[in-house]
Amino acid sequence: MSKILIVAEHDKGIVKKVSLSAVAFARQWAAKTGMSYDIAVLGQNVGPVAAALTAYGAGAIHVADHADLAHPLAPTWAKVLADLALDIGADVVVAAATTLGKDILPRVAVRLEAGMASDVIGIVQTKEGLGLRRPMWAGNLVGDVIITTDTKVLTVRAAAFDAAEATGGNSPIKAFAAQPDAAKSRTRFVSFDGVQSTRPDLAEAAVIVAGGRGLKDKFNAVTEPLADVLGAAIGASRAAVDDGFAPNDYQIGQTGKVVAPQLYFAIAISGAVQHLAGMKNSKVIVAINKNGDEPIFKVADYGLVADAFSAVPELTQKLKALRG
Amino acid sequence: MKILVSAKRVSDPNARLQVAKDGKWIEGDVEYVMNYFCENAIECALQIAESQDGVETVAVGIGDEDTARFIRQGALARGIDRGIYVAAEESEIDSDLIARIYEGVVHRERPDIVLIGKQAVDGDSNQVGQLLAEYLGWPQATFASKVELQGDEAIVTREVDGGLEVIAVSLPCVITADLRLNEPRYASLAGIMKAKKKPLEELEIDDLDLDDADPKVKVVALSTPSGRKAGVLVKDVDELIAKLRGEARVV
Numbered sequence: 001m002s003k004i005l006i007v008a009e010h011d012k013g014i015v016k017k018v019s020l021s022a023v024a025f026a027r028q029w030a031a032k033t034g035m036s037y038d039i040a041v042l043g044q045n046v047g048p049v050a051a052a053l054t055a056y057g058a059g060a061i062h063v064a065d066h067a068d069l070a071h072p073l074a075p076t077w078a079k080v081l082a083d084l085a086l087d088i089g090a091d092v093v094v095a096a097a098t099t100l101g102k103d104i105l106p107r108v109a110v111r112l113e114a115g116m117a118s119d120v121i122g123i124v125q126t127k128e129g130l131g132l133r134r135p136m137w138a139g140n141l142v143g144d145v146i147i148t149t150d151t152k153v154l155t156v157r158a159a160a161f162d163a164a165e166a167t168g169g170n171s172p173i174k175a176f177a178a179q180p181d182a183a184k185s186r187t188r189f190v191s192f193d194g195v196q197s198t199r200p201d202l203a204e205a206a207v208i209v210a211g212g213r214g215l216k217d218k219f220n221a222v223t224e225p226l227a228d229v230l231g232a233a234i235g236a237s238r239a240a241v242d243d244g245f246a247p248n249d250y251q252i253g254q255t256g257k258v259v260a261p262q263l264y265f266a267i268a269i270s271g272a273v274q275h276l277a278g279m280k281n282s283k284v285i286v287a288i289n290k291n292g293d294e295p296i297f298k299v300a301d302y303g304l305v306a307d308a309f310s311a312v313p314e315l316t317q318k319l320k321a322l323r324g
Numbered sequence: 325m326k327i328l329v330s331a332k333r334v335s336d337p338n339a340r341l342q343v344a345k346d347g348k349w350i351e352g353d354v355e356y357v358m359n360y361f362c363e364n365a366i367e368c369a370l371q372i373a374e375s376q377d378g379v380e381t382v383a384v385g386i387g388d389e390d391t392a393r394f395i396r397q398g399a400l401a402r403g404i405d406r407g408i409y410v411a412a413e414e415s416e417i418d419s420d421l422i423a424r425i426y427e428g429v430v431h432r433e434r435p436d437i438v439l440i441g442k443q444a445v446d447g448d449s450n451q452v453g454q455l456l457a458e459y460l461g462w463p464q465a466t467f468a469s470k471v472e473l474q475g476d477e478a479i480v481t482r483e484v485d486g487g488l489e490v491i492a493v494s495l496p497c498v499i500t501a502d503l504r505l506n507e508p509r510y511a512s513l514a515g516i517m518k519a520k521k522k523p524l525e526e527l528e529i530d531d532l533d534l535d536d537a538d539p540k541v542k543v544v545a546l547s548t549p550s551g552r553k554a555g556v557l558v559k560d561v562d563e564l565i566a567k568l569r570g571e572a573r574v575v
Contacts, residue, residue, distance in 0.1 A: 011486070073491065074454065074464055099484040103466045106419075106454035115420060115540025118449045126544040136448050136546070138337035141350075144545040148538075186494040187463040190479065194487040203485075207574075230575065238503070248469070248483050248504060254337075254448070255361075255503060257485075263574040273338050280552055284572045286564065292557070301555035301572065304564050314561045319575060322565070 003059065004029060004037040005085050007095035007105075010049040017204045018096035020163035023056055025094060025156045027164060028123055032130060035091065038062060039171075040084055042077055042178070044070040050173050055166040062088065064178035071192075072100050075185035078107030080178045085112060087176070090151075097155035097258075098203075105153055115147035119258075121160035138254040139277035158203055159260035159281055195249045202252070205233035207263045210252055210279070213239035214268030214289075215308060219246055222267065222308060226316045229323065235259065235279075237269045253278035268308045271296030288312060325376070328426075328435040329369040329404065331383040332359040333394040334446040347545045349415035356390065358398040361441025363508035364501035368471055369439050370403045371506065376473075382433060386410045386417070386425055392524060400519035401511035407524040408433075410532070418539035419447065423455035428532025430460060435496065437478065442467050442500040453500035463493035466500040 004026045009016040026037040036059045041050045043065065050061045064080050081104070085093050093108055095101035097119045109116040122133035124144045131146045132154060147154075202208065209227040211219050211234070219240060227234050236246035238253050252259055254277040264282035269275060271287070271294055279285070280299050287300035290307045297303040304311060335341065335354040344351035366383065373379040383399035385391040385407065395407040410425050417425075430438065443450035457464035465471075465480035469488070472479045482489045483502050493499075511519070529537050558564045568575045 074457070074466070078458065099467060099482075102450050103454060103464075103484075106451040107458035107464075109420070109451075110423075110455055110458035115418070116449075116451060116455075117541060118451060128542070128544050131544055134448075135549075137335070137341055137350075137446055138448070139549065140337055140341055141343065141546050142549050143543045144547075145541050145543050147541050149540050184461075185463060186497070188477075188492040190490040190492055192487060192489045201486075242504065249485070249487055254445070255443070263568075263572075284568075284574050285552075285555075286568070297557070298554045299552045302564055302567050303555065303557045304561070305557065306560075311561055315564065318561060318565055322569075 002033065002035040002091045003088060004035050004092040004094060005088065005090035006037055006039045006058070007081060007093070007101065008039050008041045008049065008053060009096060009098060009100055010041070010043065010046065013048045015049055015052050016096070017163050018098055018158035021158035021161040022094050022096045022156050023164035024161040025120065027057070029092065032123060038088060038090070040064065040081060042069045042072070042080060054171045054173065055168055056164055056171070057167045057169055058171040061171050061173045062176045063173060064176045066178045066180055068180040068182040069178060071189040072104065073185060073187045073189060074104050074107055075187055076180035076182050077104045078111060080180055081108045082111035083179065084176050092151070093153045095155050096158050101155040105155055109153035112151045112153065113149060114151035114153045115149045116153040117145050117147055118155050120154050120156045135277065138274050139280070140273065157258055159258050195247055199227060200231070200233045202233045202235055202250070202257050202259055205261050207232035208235050208259055208261045209265045209267065210235035210237065210269060211240055211246065211267045212237040212269035213243055213245065215240065216245060218309065222312050226265065226312055229316055229319045237272070237275050266296050266300065267312055269296055270294045271299065325378060326380045326382065326433065326435040327369045327372060328382050328384055328430065328433055328438045329365050329399065330362045330440040331366065331385040331395045331399040331407070332362050332441065332444050333357070333385070333387060333391050334359045334444050337445045343546045343548070347547070348543050349546065356394070358394055359441050359444045360503065361443060361501050363398070364503060364505045365439040365441050366399050366402055366404060367506045367508040368501055370509070372473065381405045382435070383407045384410070384426065384429055386412050386422055387414045392526065396519050396522070396524060397511065397516070400522045400524070401516045402509060403515060406522055408527060409524060410527045410529065412529055415543070416539065418541040419449045419451035420455055420540045421537060423452050423459055424534050425529060425532060426452065426456045427459045428534055430456070437495060438498045440498065440500050442502050453498050457498040460498070462497050464498045464500070465491055465493050467502045468499050469502050469504045471499060471505065
């Protein structure tokens with residue numbers, strides 16, 4: 001029977017929620033095609049990750065545990081994923097459209113002689129068969145595409161698929177004898193400088209407080225207290241990141257992260273097309289900007305034309321008081 | 325050393341876009357710009373060429389006829405040594421075919437580094453550099469925000485989820501450029517004059533010995549996403565809190 005292979009991403013032994021969105025996609029695709037789905041876990045000492053995935057209805061959890069897979073370097077991970085896909089006869093390989101998925105999956109596609117669709121937001125029935133919907137031109141247009149090869153590779157936008165819930169069951173865990181061929185990869189991991197944060201991940205946060213260039217060197221002073229009160233993640237426009245007021249990891253937009261929280265605060269953000277592409281699917285958008293003509297007000301559910309330096313602290317204080 | 329760099333024109337994503345009647349591509353009076361990430365790739369190539377002797381830089385553009393003009397004005401005028409234009413119908417090529425066209429050019433040119441924009445802001449696929457690296461069996465360093473050459477290695481800082489990763493890849497390699505890699509320069513008047521005399525080779529896909537020129541992914545329909553309606557303006561913070569609590573029930 002035809003199979004979908006889902007690539008599970010994990011961090012410090014925990015499955016990333018974005019990968020459960022890939023599971024959600026797989027369930028939808030499986031329902032339309034009669035396929036089943038397996039999950040691949042690559043890395044070193046990833047037993048706990050595999051164990052945490054056994055309740056999601058997969059036919060099997062394939063574990064490739066190898067010292068040379070400790071860091072997700074594209075040539076080695078792509079080789080092992082493609083080997084695994086061939087071994088189990090997978091027709092579809094899917095991962096979340098994270099930097100990891102975007103880095104590695106195209107190489108898997110070449111190895112499998114498959115076409116690939118990036119950043120999929122939906123499954124559509126087209127005149128030419130079952131297709132995939134994806135944003136193009138910074139989200140100004142959506143394209144329905146079909147992959148013409150028998151084997152298909154794709155990344156899915158996590159914000160478009162609610163994370164799959166565990167359904168019980170007990171998927172078997174199978175060890176895969178990985179051969180990463182690290183020597184041939186000519187790639188060496190040097191270091192990782194992680195953003196230290198106690199806040200939720202942007203991709204997983206229910207509330208996001210995002211700031212723009214207008215906040216200048218008060219970026220943290222304005223956004224952090226409000227984020228603290230709401231338990232929110234902090235994001236930024238590209239302009240704020242380019243000017244050094246916020247770290248690159250905060251960037252929301254077409255070329256940064258795409259998010260869809262329950263509540264999104266756009267503070268001193270003008271609302272350039274490329275920023276809107278990253279947040280316009282948020283459930284509720286609040287814009288606070290002193291210039292009422294900014295395009296952000298065209299997508300905001302609630303707009304407040306006010307100086308962020310006074311309005312945001314006031315908002316923070318009043319919300320704090322309400323929450324006791 | 326030889327560096328191959330991408331020079332792709334894109335229809336400006338900030339402009340109004342009109343979907344063609346057959347629904348498969350855009351049409352009409354479209355404004356084109358150099359792909360932002362290609363500008364970063366070009367700047368990176370120029371900086372490497374300026375920092376050491378004996379570096380040749382070659383810009384590659386694939387697309388409709390007008391692409392050749394972009395190679396000259398956007399790459400050669402900025403200082404890239406020469407250009408290669410490969411004619412192709414933009415609505416008929418996918419990332420995979422573009423990567424295979426690049427592979428054909430790499431076999432002719434034998435560069436040490438291929439520098440490509442991390443994505444084109446029309447198709448937004450973010451695949452070509454990675455596909456090319458696998459076709460060539462080369463290492464890759466995607467989403468680069470810093471590139472340093474040390475001996476036969478490139479030490480590349482990558483912008484990844486959760487922070488910055490540094491990897492070392494040995495040459496030859498593919499590097500894809502992110503926005504914070506550098507600040508692209510403008511072409512100088514002297515550069516624009518010089519560019520007119522720089523070599524710009526024109527090729528057809530058939531010149532590149534590909535197995536086939538068939539795309540693996542086809543756009544079947546393009547449409548405009550349903551827009552979001554503007555909401556209401558509130559007069560002050562108190563009204564905002566009241567709306568968020570009462571109407572939206574989100575705080």
